[in-house]
Amino acid sequence: MESAQKKKVGSMEVEMPGVVPVSATVAALPAAVRFVSLWALVTPFVLFLVFGVWALLTSALSMFFPQKDAEASALDVGIVCCAALQAAAAVLAVRLPCRRVWVRYALAYLALALTIAGHFMYFAQADCFSRITCTVGMYEYAAGDIICFLALLLGPLLEACQDRVRCRLAQLS
Template identity: 50%
Template sequence: MESPQKKAASMDGSKTPHLPPVTVAKKTPRPDVVREVNEWVLVTAGIFVFSFGLAYALVLFHVPCSQEAVMNALGIGMLCCVALQAAAAVLALRLQCRRRWVRRALPYLALALTSGGHCFYAALARLFLVADPGDLFFRICSTVGIFVYAAGDIISFLALLLSREE
């Protein structure tokens, strides 16, 4: 009696038995770090624009006139960073370029502008806290915001540094 493998080998004329097909383990796709970093940049840009609009609409902060020029300068600097970081993030998401350094430079630029905007936010929060030291709710919210922004920036920079593009 012949085994099924010998029978299959004798049918096609070869001496080697048929082996089952080899299955190769598929690589799990790595998360697109550049996309995630740019999403973080765009989310913080949206939050800044929303919070600025809300602050001006509600006129919550009555800053003394001596500090009003500083507040306006910090606000304009922060809004400039927001516009530039959003532009860099959109370019990084939409630009299809073959050169690796271009694909990596735009997320770094967007994240650097985001960090600069967060520094402007921290300076504005400090200015508002000096103007109204008794506002406990704003003190808590701004402190939590500063730590969340700093942690998000650090995690995003580390993700970009440690990621390898395939």
């Protein structure tokens, strides 16, 4: 057994002393992280779809109606930026290969926090007509955020209970 690891460079083998090979074990993706990441990816998709149609309509109607004030425009930019960040955090939570499960949970919490912030910004910019017509959607978003938060909080506990049940069943059989 050699003490130094060898690496092929082109057609030569180079000794690299002190290099420890990285193990290929990657932590399994918890179900709670998968659920929260899906929620954090669905909401920006719907948001970009709605904002795309809205941008087309407002640009076509801008010659007939006055433009929005600066505060509403700033909220629109904040909503779009927050949606892009939450999608990035959700994709990292699912696709990032890591050996520690807490990294996936931390990214899922970040994605959920950005999702909640985006929802609050969306509700803050709505006018009276939008608040009346979109009340059901507002409650659905709030309920989804609460369910995702509870899933993240109870995820490790439920996984530990499942492991104990599996051990008990293995002992009984």
